[in-house]
Amino acid sequence: MGAVGVLLTMRYLILTGMVGFASLGLAEERVAPNFSExxxxxxxxxxxxxxxxxxxxxxxxxxxxxIRKRGKLIARVTESGFMPPWHASSKDFKFTGERGLTKAQVETLADWVESGMPEGDSGKVPPLPKYTPGWKLGKPDLIVKMKEPFPVPAAGRDIYRSFVIPLDIRETKWVKAVEFKPGAPEVVHHALFRYDTTGRARQLDARSPTPGFRGMGEGNALGPRSLGGWAVGGSARFLPDGLAYRLPRGADLILDMHFHLSGKLEKEISTVGIYFTDEPPTDVFAAIQMPPRFGALSRVDIPPGVKDYTVEDSFVLPVDLEAFSMSAHAHYLGKSMRMTATLPNGKTLELIHIRDWDFTWQEEYNFSDFVSLPRGTRLDTRVVWDNSANNPSNPHNPPRRVRWGLQSTDEMGSLTVTVKPKNRRDLAALQAALGQHAREHYNARRNRPEPGRARGLWQGIVANIFKSDKDGNGKISREEVPEWLSRSFGKIDLDGDGELSRDELDKAPSRLRR
Ligand code: HEC
Known part of the structure; x- marks a missing residue:
């Protein structure tokens, strides 16, 4: 409520003589808000x-x-918290540009609608904020566009495709932000930006009759030639002071894009705005993704009906870092995500908590100040998916088993914290530790194959082997064993009786691994 509202309230209080806290709320409700003020x-x-x-x-x-035309809907979506959209919270830190209405603002909108949406004195309407048409960050220094439209078919599997946009940059530039505008927002699920100075992307593009090409994506959100990325609902952000992406002379811009088909033929022409700075960066930065590779190494396998399937990951920081932004990724079954930092002194801080993951708002959340994370801090991440019929975003009805994969109807899940090493020479140590962390996930997955899946597969193989139990004695002799297994016969034959029992065959995978 503005100053006028407060004045009106005070007058009301004085007139009625109802002075006291209990009546304050009541009195406030009596003042009909108007549009203009x-x-x-x-x-x-x-x-x-x-x-x-x-x-x-x-x-x-x-x-x-x-605004009056949608008044009722506005009251409804602000009351429910659906608008303005904002999905991040933290008990300990603030994010820049946090969106949200105060309780009083929500009530003002509701009261206005209830009292018939009066206009008030139209001379008192504040001016509209100034926007640069089309660009959230203001006018870019360089605006480029895909050369030709890429036709996105109506139906089929998701499409991963890369596009080349020549930039004609004559000198090395420093990039503060990249703003991405999909031409067909209905079907563009994400775009990762990077550059190519080798000419290889142009060659691949030339080889394919349709615009763009398949299969050069790096997948890694912040690889050495990365310029960031965009996903559904994301807004471009400037990098903090002292940081910039390097864009070498003569580089081509590459967009690695993921399309999820809409049921309608679409044509994608993306537009990209690039913001430069003359200041060379003084610091370097890196992304810590947990679990790594969007969860590809974490054996995500979500049974139907499970409402809180959880994957966790921990990583201990090898060097002093300062965090400046957070982002999250999952598909439709994502439910909640949280990352905490437990400092060497034992204190635990909440970096981000997304309580109600919404696929349509994959934003980057910048901390309003750098968050200091000393060496030895342990980051803990928890990603939860809801594969029950109660999840209104569940693409499968009835729910189906969903595993990690590249299709939008498969799942992924991870949180990423972007950090600058306090000492820029520590970047290599951080990257080595991250590489090691990913390798540990990879090895853990190889050594313990997905229990259900691998066991089921092996049981099928054993059943097949028993089809060649010609004498029907329930054991497989050297003559009966398939050729591919004959070399391992001795290892599997635990009791050394020259025949393989069902039990010995069941145990074969773990024997052979040793
Ligand atoms: C960051 C961008 C953004 C902001 C800020 C925002 N909206 Fe929205 N709004 C959207 C988008 C995008 C949609 C369409 C969402 C969808 O279809 O799921 C939408 C949808 C809506 C709808 C339609 C809901 C429906 O059920 O059809 C209403 C009403 C609405 N917004 C009101 C508001 C109000 C009121 C505010 C401010 C308090 C607001 N929005 C702030 C982006 C925004």
Whole structure:
């Protein structure tokens, strides 16, 4: 409620003589808010960045007329917390640009709708905030576009494809931000940006009759030639002071994109805005993703109906770091994600908690200040998926077993914290430790194959082997054993009786691994 509202309330209190805390709330409700003084400031500040022409949101909220038209819906979605969209929280830190309405603001909108949405004095409407049409970060220094549209078919499996955009950059540049605008937002699931100075991407592109090419994606969100990325619902952000991506002279921009088909033929022409700085960076940065590779090494295998399938990961920092942003990725079954940092002194801080994962809002969350994470800090991550029928985003009805995979209907899941080493020479040590961390996941997965899956597979093989038990004595002799297994016969024949019992064959995988 603005100053006018408070004044009105005070007058009301004095007039009625109801002075006291208990009556304060009651009295406030009596003042009918109007559009010009009470509603417009809330909407212009919290909604219009997205709800204006040329942005992804469904309708414009720029005038009394177009806001009144959706008044009831506005009251409903602000009451439920669906709008403004914001999915990150932290008990210990603030993020820049946090979106959210106060309880009083939500009530003002509800009261306004209830009292018939009066306009008030139209002369008192605040001016609309200034926006650069089409660009969230203002006018880019360089705007480039895909040369030709890529036709995205109506139906089929998800498409992963890379596109080359020549930049014609004559000197090495420092990049502060990249803003991505999909041409067909319905089907673009994510885009990773990187550069190529070898000309190889151009060759691959030339070889394929349709725009772009398959199979050069690096998959790693912050590889050496990365320029960041974008996913559904993401907004571009400037890197903090002292940091920049390097973009060498003559580099081509590569967009590694993932399309999820919509049921309608679409044509994608992406537009990219690049923001440069003249200041060479003083620091370096890296991404710590947990679990690594979007969970590819974590044996994600979610049975149908399970509402809290959980994967956890821990990583101890080898060097002093300062964290500046967080991001998260999962598909439709994602439910909640949390990352904490337990400092060497035992204190635990909550870096991020996403309580209600929403696939459509994959934003990057920047801390308002650097978060200091000394060497020896342990990061703990927890990702939870809901594969029950109660998850309204579940793409399968009834729910099905879902495993890690590249299709949008498969799952992934991880949190990423972006950090700068306090001492820039520590970057190599951090990267080595991250490599080791990923290798540990990889080895753990190899040595303990997915229990259900591998056992089921082997049992099928054993059943097949017993089909060649010609004399039917329930044991497999050297003559009966298939050729591919004959060399290992001695190892599997535990009791050395020259025949393989069912029990000996069941145990074969663990014997052979040794
Ligand atoms: C960051 C961008 C963004 C901001 C800020 C934002 N919206 Fe939205 N809004 C969207 C998008 C995108 C959709 C479409 C969502 C969808 O279809 O799932 C949407 C949908 C809506 C809808 C339609 C909901 C429905 O059920 O059809 C309403 C009403 C709405 N927003 C109101 C608001 C109000 C009121 C605010 C400010 C308090 C606000 N929005 C702030 C992006 C935004």
């Amino acid at each position: 009470h509603v417009a400031p809330i909407i212009f500040q919290n909604c219009t960045t997205c709800h204006r022409k040329g942005e992804g949101a469904p309708f414009e909220f720029t005038s009394y007329e177009n």
